[in-house]
Amino acid sequence: MARVLIASDKFKGSLTAAQVGAAVRAGIRRARPDAEVSVVPVADGGDGTVAAALAAGFDAVPLTASGPTGEPVLTAYARRDDLAVIEMADVSGLVRLPGGQLHPMTATSRGTGEVIAAAVAAGCRRIVLGIGGSAGTDGGAGLLEALGARLLDADGNPVGDGGAALTRVASIDLTSLRELMDGVEVTVACDVDNPLTGPTGAAAVYGPQKGADPAQVAELDAALGQWADRLTAAIGSERREAAGAGAAGGVGFAALAVLGARLRPGIELMLELVGFDAEVAGVDLVVTGEGKLDEQTLHGKAPAGVAAAARAAGVPVVAVCGRNTLPDNRLHEAGISVAYSLIEIEPDEQRCLSAGAMLLQQLGVRVAEAHLPGGPGVAATVSERAGGVA
Structure with a gap:
């Protein structure tokens, strides 16, 4: 047979x-x-990642989180024991933009951070995050805020959503985030090796796919550079040039720099999971x-x-x-x-x-x-x- x-x-x-x-x-x-x-x-870490995990016997955990423009979206992560598989595309992705309207300067990764926070609060100590298909270029700032980071402007107010807002970051407080994520292992499914900024960075290579025109690409690249300066000063280490830092509009950078994430090829990781x-x-x-x-x-x-x-x-x-x-x-x-x-x-x-x-x-x-x-x-x-x- x-x-x-x-x-x-x-x-x-x-x-x-x-x-x-x-x-x-x-x-x-x-x-x-x-x-x-x-x-x-x-799946390779983009859309379909959670579905593949569910087909492999994981349990679905439905929840509502913020979409890329802040509107609530119904999403889910996949769970087995203390392992959560989270798909950025399904909460902060291009497919979640209302009416398909692109928002290159203001789209946020906050919802993905909300899903991570929910999984950690539910007892998950291992997070696998697929980051393909993202809608924004916010350097992962929204994700970090959802995990407890405080990003404030010179007047002590929250800076707001999106890549354009990164120029307003004057101070960063990671205390609550570190408490929440203590002991949590994060692995990111990532298939690109772009740095955060520059001609092969997040804005230059992927910004146009998310609706950014040449002037907006330049603005976003400069904003990401300022964001990297601030975050590097806050954590004491430099990760903007790391391979994969430019993935998902800079979410790779935030995951590496703040969450201590390990980046692995998406399909390799998924084949292990299934x-x-x-x-x-x-x-x-x-x-x-x-x-x-x-x-x-x-x-x-x-x-x-x-x-x-x-x-x-x-x-x-x-x-x-x-x-x-x-x-x-x-x-x-x-x-x-x-x-x-x-x-x-x-x-x-x-x-x-x-x-x-x-x-x-x-x-x-x-x-x-x-x-x-x-x-x-x-x-x-x-x-x-x-x-x-x-």
Whole structure:
């Protein structure tokens, strides 16, 4: 009996990782009813991180926190024992901006800090924080305030939300924050190595994605520099140039400098949390995927991480996706033997989005026929696919 493990990320804007897995599993079982197929949804630290943890057996803890513009949003973290998995995208992310309206100068990370504070108050002593998809560039100031930090202007008033407000910080009091976070271990899922400021910093590289025009990018970069000066003076150590300090609009900097966080690649961390090594043991094939396979996939995204882990276990890997732009040699270098895309069987992109689950079942059939014992084999299947890779 063949054993298959499906460990895919979401198809963004279309299907969750769990839905992708269920559809591919249905297709495989249609072609090979005797196959043993398990689904382990994965994520890389961005949106879908909490969902992946819940699918792995964590419990959901719902709560209300401040969104990136201060409005309340219903969110949740995942908990197992004293470990909390928190997803910044779901509380302080671009997806939480009302009406999709960008707020590059005032968006705050405060809500993420509120979720951390709630988890710590509930007894969690280990925090895993996925920081992909953030909406703001506030240097993590909002997050720190939610954990008890006091950021005051020259008149002794709170400085307010957002990156632009960082220029008003005159004093920083971390006493209450340190009391709250004493003994709490923070690990941040982070796949970028940008410093906080400068031409490769948070504002310059990611500010435009969050709505900042060139003048606002310059203003935010200067504000982050002033914020780093103040915080460095308060804690006595310099972290603005650390790899990952510029992640999530500078949340990486705050986590490193104040919370003593450890930054780790998102997919590596998530594979540990979902117990991938145990799941992959003894399987004959791993199926991974995401909405689009491209060069970004190879730099810390879920399919590349899954493929690397499966290759280390000696298990072949194929991928499913909406669209694949990677040439054969790049797929093979990543450890993926074949990529099956929806666009190959349905040229209409809108239909790929609206009927993705049904189409993924068809890909599941192809995967089973090509890669599981008793099927026509890779060569036969590839001959039916334009640009296929054996």
